[in-house]
Amino acid sequence: MLIINCPYCGERPELEFAYGGQAHIDRPVQPADLNDEDWTGYLYLRENTKGVHAERWRHLHGCARFFNALRDTRTDHFLATYKVGEKAPEVTRS
Amino acid sequence: MQRFSALSLLRHGLGRHQGWKPQWRNAQPKPGYDAIIVGGGGHGLGAAYYLAKVHGITNVAVLEKGWIGGGNTGRNTTIIRSNYLFDESAALYDHALQLWEGLSQELNYNVMFSQRGVMMLAHNIHDIQVFKRHVHANRINGVDNEWLTPEQAQEFCPSLNIDPNVRYPVLGAALQRRGGTARHDAVAWGYARAADALGVDIIENCEVTGIRRDANGAVLGVETTRGFIGSRKVGVSAAGHTSVVMGMADVRLPLESYPLQALVSEPVKPIFPCVVMSNTIHAYMSQSDKGELVIGAGTDIYTSYTQRGGLHIATHTLEAICELFPQFRRMRMLRNWGGIVDVTPDRSPIIAKTPVKGLYVNCGWGTGGFKATPGAAHLFAHTIAKDEPHPINAPYTIERFRDGFMIDEAAAAAVAH
Numbered sequence: 001m002l003i004i005n006c007p008y009c010g011e012r013p014e015l016e017f018a019y020g021g022q023a024h025i026d027r028p029v030q031p032a033d034l035n036d037e038d039w040t041g042y043l044y045l046r047e048n049t050k051g052v053h054a055e056r057w058r059h060l061h062g063c064a065r066f067f068n069a070l071r072d073t074r075t076d077h078f079l080a081t082y083k084v085g086e087k088a089p090e091v092t093r094s
Numbered sequence: 095m096q097r098f099s100a101l102s103l104l105r106h107g108l109g110r111h112q113g114w115k116p117q118w119r120n121a122q123p124k125p126g127y128d129a130i131i132v133g134g135g136g137h138g139l140g141a142a143y144y145l146a147k148v149h150g151i152t153n154v155a156v157l158e159k160g161w162i163g164g165g166n167t168g169r170n171t172t173i174i175r176s177n178y179l180f181d182e183s184a185a186l187y188d189h190a191l192q193l194w195e196g197l198s199q200e201l202n203y204n205v206m207f208s209q210r211g212v213m214m215l216a217h218n219i220h221d222i223q224v225f226k227r228h229v230h231a232n233r234i235n236g237v238d239n240e241w242l243t244p245e246q247a248q249e250f251c252p253s254l255n256i257d258p259n260v261r262y263p264v265l266g267a268a269l270q271r272r273g274g275t276a277r278h279d280a281v282a283w284g285y286a287r288a289a290d291a292l293g294v295d296i297i298e299n300c301e302v303t304g305i306r307r308d309a310n311g312a313v314l315g316v317e318t319t320r321g322f323i324g325s326r327k328v329g330v331s332a333a334g335h336t337s338v339v340m341g342m343a344d345v346r347l348p349l350e351s352y353p354l355q356a357l358v359s360e361p362v363k364p365i366f367p368c369v370v371m372s373n374t375i376h377a378y379m380s381q382s383d384k385g386e387l388v389i390g391a392g393t394d395i396y397t398s399y400t401q402r403g404g405l406h407i408a409t410h411t412l413e414a415i416c417e418l419f420p421q422f423r424r425m426r427m428l429r430n431w432g433g434i435v436d437v438t439p440d441r442s443p444i445i446a447k448t449p450v451k452g453l454y455v456n457c458g459w460g461t462g463g464f465k466a467t468p469g470a471a472h473l474f475a476h477t478i479a480k481d482e483p484h485p486i487n488a489p490y491t492i493e494r495f496r497d498g499f500m501i502d503e504a505a506a507a508a509v510a511h
Contacts (some may be wrong), residue, residue: 001404001406019395019396021350036496039496040495043439044439045346045347046348048350050335050338050351050399053397055397071396073351073397073398073399074399075400076396076400076402
């Protein structure tokens with residue numbers, strides 16, 4: 001089981017968390033201007049990186065807040081967790 | 095190809111079994127092929143076989159980065175069924191099931207296909223309604239499925255606990271008698287042997303590292319760890335790594351890859367005659383011909399390429415198994431493993447042309463790719479050979495997400511993806 005560092009509560013077991021998919025996906029500012037291809041990208045196309053992946057998590061059984069994380073999907077090793085609204089920290093992408 | 099028969103077994107027996115030859119050549123890559131399949135799993139090997147057998151395209155290479163059957167083909171729970179809800183899905187999976195029924199004869203290779211029946215348990219009023227709807231929809235589509243009372247379910251699977259006082263009592267079951275299991279390795283080996291006999295080159299330890307395209311964007315061939323191999327037709331059948339391979343041609347697909355786990359017990363004498371699945375408490379189990387109880391767990395909640403998964407996921411499934419089959423509480427689990435499955439937003443596969451000319455993809459099978467192996471391979475070969483889909487896989491495009499024609503089996507499949 002993974003130990004995940006919630007930026008608000010500290011390190012907790014994976015069971016307390018819910019996964020929220022890829023992070024930093026901006027909601028369209030002018031939805032009416034989007035064509036079908038843009039909508040497909042916004043709704044369905046996600047990064048499926050083999051390597052460092054920026055993603056959302058929610059500390060469901062703790063503070064219940066969303067936060068973001070950088071995780072290496074080859075090892076499941078968390079490189080960083082950070083609060084919503086913050087930029088992703090620079091990490092060594094080995 | 096050396097044909098297998100009682101006579102050949104006897105003849106080789108007299109020669110102390112020293113005369114058997116390798117079942118496929120150790121092919122070296124040629125500079126070019128009429129078609130290349132990326133991925134040497136059951137789907138990829140089968141596609142190469144049908145390209146040669148059905149469409150007469152024999153100058154074909156199958157490129158496998160590891161060894162034959164070392165990916166998801168060797169990492170699944172071997173269950174076969176076709177009781178899907180929607181018309182498109184029923185057509186697709188039953189096409190596969192019909193091919194399974196003649197596969198050992200066709201390949202002259204015993205894939206140990208055993209139609210022992212797949213029983214899905216209902217534990218609450220919603221399960222009953224959903225499964226009865228499945229039964230009716232399946233029968234309209236010519237797919238066998240029937241409703242059983244708890245007593246009939248126990249009669250079919252005597253070790254099932256139907257005590258009404260457990261936490262999730264069995265209230266009924268849907269049974270597909272034509273469903274069952276097959277030997278996963280034998281499927282890969284059988285297709286490899288049969289494809290090789292028709293001239294297909296099976297190239298192991300050959301990882302694709304790039305896709306080369308001409309000035310107009312059409313496919314010219316693939317870069318590999320063993321050099322460039324040219325072909326105007328490239329079919330990608332790389333399961334969990336589809337996103338990685340398709341990224342080499344700048345094609346983005348609506349896919350996310352997750353670990354899916356399974357585990358087996360120590361082998362015991364025959365005790366479990368069928369396949370039993372429960373969606374609500376997530377258990378599914380069968381007994382291999384070697385005697386192991388083969389148990390499938392769910393996917394992890396996050397995307398990953400680790401081929402491992404968290405142990406608590408497997409534990410959750412074992413808790414459900416122990417409630418349904420209390421007599422297995424003391425069984426020891428020998429090993430567990432994870433495969434990487436690529437999942438689409440509607441939980442149905444993609445078997446289609448791509449925006450890149452000459453590039454085709456078979457992916458997105460989620461947790462249910464093994465059962466579809468012959469059907470997917472057959473339809474993928476058709477799509478590559480004709481440069482257009484077969485009517486059965488015509489709905490399984492990439493564009494269905496843009497156009498809103500999704501085949502939403504996420505809610506309709508019997509086990510959560």
